[in-house]
Amino acid sequence: MSTRTCCALAIVIALAGAVLRLAVPVTPPDASYRAVVDAYPSKPLP
Numbered sequence: 798m799s800t801r802t803c804c805a806l807a808i809v810i811a812l813a814g815a816v817l818r819l820a821v822p823v824t825p826p827d828a829s830y831r832a833v834v835d836a837y838p839s840k841p842l843p
Contacts, residue, residue, distance in 0.1 A: 798806075826834075
């Protein structure tokens with residue numbers, strides 16, 4: 798694949814990702830998900 802083709806494909810993929818991000822609604826996590834996440838202790842970064 799040529800450099801021009803790779804760059805064009807990268808731009809198309811980036812635009813598709815941006816369109817999907819704007820088109821698909823993102824719902825915040827519900828209470829049961831937060832309870833599961835809170836049950837696991839957070840580990841400090843090394």
